[in-house]
Amino acid sequence: MTLIKEGNVVIDVSDADYGKIFVPSKKMKVFYNPRMKHNRDISVLFYDFWAKAVKKSENLVFFDGMAGSGVKGLRVLAETGIKNVIFNDLNPKSIENIKSNLKINNLPKNIHYNLYNLSFQRLLAEKQADIVDLDPFGTPVLFLDFVLANARKGELISITATDTAVLCGASQQNSQKCERIYFSTPSKNESMKETGLRILLGYIARTAAKYGLFPLFLLSYSKDHYMRAFFSIEKYKQGDLDRKIGHISFCAACNKRKVNFEQCFSYVCECGANLTIAGPLWLGNFIDMGFYKEIDGFVKKQNKKIKFSEKTKNTTLNTQQQLRAVQKFDNLLKFMKPLAAEQNFLPWHYNLHNYPNYAHKKIDQALQEIKGVRSHFDPLAVKTNKTNLFEKS
Known part of the structure; x- marks a missing residue:
């Protein structure tokens, strides 16, 4: 038995080949990814605040539909005000591992949990939950329709996407995949991480609209190899997506960028060069x-x-x-x-090292000149309302 501590729980990672496999894969007997600890840390904090301060209830049901080792659900039981967790995984070994992990932890006596060895889609259709955590290996698109088709007003949904190369259009092949999977064109440039996150949010919003729903994005971000979004479900009202979904045009020749909300727009820049068009994507705030x-x-x-x-x-x-x-x-x-x-700035960011006017300056001085802020998408990324950093301030 190989035990490790994460948060307030201890889990057995013997079947997860812990320490043997550097990059987690589907070949693991039981899936556990230590590199996603930060994701789980933020998730547990978020769920605890949601239960105690927003819903003010201990009767919420948390749905962990792809539980793996069960570490996230265990931490929800041990570290939040949520007392009811549904653990599910299609892998029978995962269920056995979760049972073992539940036994070795000194969890509160007033908790309740159920374990299932069913497909995510089937169980979601049968069980109602107040919080649904969708954290698949790769793209969440295959499961998103099932999540939103069964969603209710006031429900909290969190989604992780680890297919960041696809969302960012890291190669021509990945760009084609993004168009096929997300029905959106990415753009490989200095702002591709933000564009990728906005493509994910835009896809969620457009899918939700099919079911008469609107996602209120409470917290969304990009980190390392994944993108994450927490949103509450609202009823869709006419005009909810107005000026929220659109395209961004990039000019590789003069570096000018522009937001396009219209259905028809030019593919040629004012300088005469061809434009790269990214989208459709989310153009609203990614934090409420x-x-x-x-x-x-x-x-x-x-x-x-x-x-x-x-x-x-x-x-x-x-x-x-x-x-x-x-x-x-x-x-x-x-x-x-x-x-x-970062909110209320234009929906892209710049890398200061790409701009001679600012590359030699201290970051604080550059931010003051462009009236901008740092961006979490990259250590050298900044956000500003300037449409072109090659232009002098």
Whole structure:
């Protein structure tokens, strides 16, 4: 038995070939990817806030339809206010591994869980959940219709895509795959990670619209080899996608970029060169600022309560619990803060090293000149409302 600790749980990774396989693959007896720990860290924080501060309920049901080793569902039970988890995996060895992992962890007594060895699609049609986590190996497109066809208003859905080479159009073959899978054209340039994320969000929004639904993107981001989106389900209203779905044109000759909301647009730049057109894709914010402010307000409110308790020397068990909650959600806030700063800028980013006017300058000086902010898509990426960084400020 090979035990490792992640978060507040211990899991047996003997059947996951832990330490033997550098790159996780479908050939694993039980799937476990240590490189996705950050993904799970953020997910657990997000789900805990959703349960305690948004829904204010311990009766939510979490659906882990591709559980693998069960580490995410186990952490949800151990680290959040969610007490009911559905574990499912098509691999029988995964179910045995999850049973073993449930036994070796000292989980709260008031939890409830069910284990299933069924296809994701079949179980989702049979079981209702309040939170659905779709985290497949590769593209989520094969399962997205099933998720949205069974979704209800107020449900929280999180989706991971690891086919980033396809979404970013890393090669001609990948670009063709993106057109076939996501019905969207990517663009291989300095902004391809953001374009890829927006293609994913655009596909989710267009698929949801088929079922009369609208995804409110609460938190979306790109990191390492994956892209992630958390969204709540709303009823679709006429005009919800207006100025949210469109195309972006890039000119390789003069570097000018433009947002296109119209169905018909020119494929030739003003400079006379041919344009590269990316899309259709999501052109709205990839973080909901109202939700971000809700987390910020919650943390500030809890901090005030703690300071008052300390001032009156009334440090109770409840105060200690509040302190732990604040520390936890403050970590979520810190993660989202730079992402929130990126909103309300044009839907692309620049790499400063590609621009002689700014490459030799300190990042803070360059940001001041272009009136921009750093972008999480790349260490050298910046966002600004300038349509061309070759133009002088």
